[in-house]
Amino acid sequence: xxxAVMDSVAGTAGQQVFLDELVRHGHxxxxxxxxxxxxxxxxxxxxNRFDALVTRVxxxxxxxxxxxxxxxxxxxxxxxxxxxxxxxxxxxxxxxxGKEGTALDLAERASRGDDWGHYLSMTDVVLVPxxxxxxxxxxxxxxxxxxxxxxxxxxxxxxxxNEPSGDPARLQMFHQREMVRIGEADxxxxxxxxxxxxxxxxxxxxxxxxxxxxxxxxxxxxxxxLMANNQRQQGLKFEVLVPIASPExxxxxxxNFHQDHFGSAFGIRLHDGTVANSACLGFGxxxxxxxxxRTHGMDPGDWPKDVRGNLWSxxxxxAPVR
Amino acid sequence: xxxAVMDSVAGTAGQQVFLDELVRHGHxxxxxxxxxxxxxxxxxxxxNRFDALVTRVxxxxxxxxxxxxxxxxxxxxxxxxxxxxxxxxxxxxxxxxGKEGTALDLAERASRGDDWGHYLSMTDVVLVPxxxxxxxxxxxxxxxxxxxxxxxxxxxxxxxxNEPSGDPARLQMFHQREMVRIGEADxxxxxxxxxxxxxxxxxxxxxxxxxxxxxxxxxxxxxxxLMANNQRQQGLKFEVLVPIASPExxxxxxxNFHQDHFGSAFGIRLHDGTVANSACLGFGxxxxxxxxxRTHGMDPGDWPKDVRGNLWSxxxxxAPVR
Numbered sequence: 001x002x003x004a005v006m007d008s009v010a011g012t013a014g015q016q017v018f019l020d021e022l023v024r025h026g027h028x029x030x031x032x033x034x035x036x037x038x039x040x041x042x043x044x045x046x047x048n049r050f051d052a053l054v055t056r057v058x059x060x061x062x063x064x065x066x067x068x069x070x071x072x073x074x075x076x077x078x079x080x081x082x083x084x085x086x087x088x089x090x091x092x093x094x095x096x097x098g099k100e101g102t103a104l105d106l107a108e109r110a111s112r113g114d115d116w117g118h119y120l121s122m123t124d125v126v127l128v129p130x131x132x133x134x135x136x137x138x139x140x141x142x143x144x145x146x147x148x149x150x151x152x153x154x155x156x157x158x159x160x161x162n163e164p165s166g167d168p169a170r171l172q173m174f175h176q177r178e179m180v181r182i183g184e185a186d187x188x189x190x191x192x193x194x195x196x197x198x199x200x201x202x203x204x205x206x207x208x209x210x211x212x213x214x215x216x217x218x219x220x221x222x223x224x225x226l227m228a229n230n231q232r233q234q235g236l237k238f239e240v241l242v243p244i245a246s247p248e249x250x251x252x253x254x255x256n257f258h259q260d261h262f263g264s265a266f267g268i269r270l271h272d273g274t275v276a277n278s279a280c281l282g283f284g285x286x287x288x289x290x291x292x293x294r295t296h297g298m299d300p301g302d303w304p305k306d307v308r309g310n311l312w313s314x315x316x317x318x319a320p321v322r
Numbered sequence: 323x324x325x326a327v328m329d330s331v332a333g334t335a336g337q338q339v340f341l342d343e344l345v346r347h348g349h350x351x352x353x354x355x356x357x358x359x360x361x362x363x364x365x366x367x368x369x370n371r372f373d374a375l376v377t378r379v380x381x382x383x384x385x386x387x388x389x390x391x392x393x394x395x396x397x398x399x400x401x402x403x404x405x406x407x408x409x410x411x412x413x414x415x416x417x418x419x420g421k422e423g424t425a426l427d428l429a430e431r432a433s434r435g436d437d438w439g440h441y442l443s444m445t446d447v448v449l450v451p452x453x454x455x456x457x458x459x460x461x462x463x464x465x466x467x468x469x470x471x472x473x474x475x476x477x478x479x480x481x482x483x484n485e486p487s488g489d490p491a492r493l494q495m496f497h498q499r500e501m502v503r504i505g506e507a508d509x510x511x512x513x514x515x516x517x518x519x520x521x522x523x524x525x526x527x528x529x530x531x532x533x534x535x536x537x538x539x540x541x542x543x544x545x546x547x548l549m550a551n552n553q554r555q556q557g558l559k560f561e562v563l564v565p566i567a568s569p570e571x572x573x574x575x576x577x578n579f580h581q582d583h584f585g586s587a588f589g590i591r592l593h594d595g596t597v598a599n600s601a602c603l604g605f606g607x608x609x610x611x612x613x614x615x616r617t618h619g620m621d622p623g624d625w626p627k628d629v630r631g632n633l634w635s636x637x638x639x640x641a642p643v644r
Binding site: 029030031032033036037038039040041044064065066067068069070071072073075076077078081083084087088089090091092093094095096097098100103106107110111113115116117119120121122123124125127134135137138141158160162164171172173174220221222223 | 439
């Protein structure tokens, strides 16, 4: 990483203190790269317990639960219009398609730590930027949706964002626990509202100080400012914010109404042949885990009894949350 | 994908028939790209049951269970010498670091499906090529290993290989369920032997026709042939092969002794300061799931009672496997 980039990604003093604490307690294992960490056993236990809580809350929706790998065809990213909105965050995968002599040069440069990028070429796959992206073309392929549309629980999927940062809550790859609803606009909007109430319950149960706010995506450039304003004015995106390690609270969950953006891009039809609307919502599992450590302390053994109960008890596992 | 590449990745007739069958039963959800599929609910249930069986077998090792994301610093790949051995399989991540005017050009070309690769530049991260790679620098950072070394269970981690293929058992990104042992050579070798016996038990329990064989990695180029021969002669790699959809059985599991390769590359020391040896072993979870469908049928409800019992019963969950 060049010094200029290093500089721009440096975290605040408070973020650095929290990062050091996470490393000292074995919750984060540094890789040498900002925003890329291994996670210790206790961190993972908490993350999985929170994930299971979301699964229990999701159960009444009787969702389908397909799973997708963290790569999609480059064409899917192009069709979704991602490169118009977020080119700075994309992750395209390059590899080596050359011959033996070139391979030797590549290996030699790589072993010295010199640049070897010019030996590579673009492949046909890119990293998944949001957990729901692979789901839209998969649903379109099935033909018109059944009456009532479809509800998906995509589990905790890895997504990529090219934004190296000294903030331990801003990872280059993290688990988005995402649910998707595709159908008529009214159904999709009311499902999103139900989930905002459910999320409020969930954050109460785990003792996090959660605030809901209208939000916008980090659209690129000057044109992006207009898109962001438009998104806010129409109330297309809401976020849950909780204190982690930044001066301002950090977004840990979002609730997004796409109108017919993905329906049009991928040709998803309702049972009557009209274009489908969609909404998705996601919980940032690593951020929520960090918020729990930040709020309740580095050792879950010391956490408030009701928070522990809601995350760990079998009673909580069987009782309906909402 | 260009027609030339399409041609080279086409599967055999038998592979295409099996792929069609997987899609028809909802086990695979096509993405439009060879080697990139969503997975249906039943597929995932089977994959997770097999994964849980491996966890039960692993328990006596009392492993540490850290988790790593599917990206590592580019520098880690360089230091591990991966680019000397497998440049053709690597996945380097590129993104956009340009300004507004260029972004508009990029988006326009992308929306037309034209090449936009020349607008991107190399980032400092690459995809994980084998689940154990992130573990070595993380262990080195801790300082000298405790007496007896360390045993890691890395869970089912996504790894990337740039090898688009019409064979449904050759995925570009898949779950490697990997365990690692780092310590003295004798300990590491005998742990690998223990696990080859355990793996034999596991494949028996799930009714797969497993063959053990000395093997080698797909080293690149002419020089690679020498490396592969050397690897075979020294018995550094063993594989488990089972019938899936190719004329020959497919590798679903491997057991690898690295000697001091990773210990030297990353500076991992034993308690006495000498360089550590290491071994790793992995189960290819998607391939094993495919082998189960291929061997026992597309509906797990029809599978042999003992296989179902070993994968699903609670008794199997509590009884030690070995």
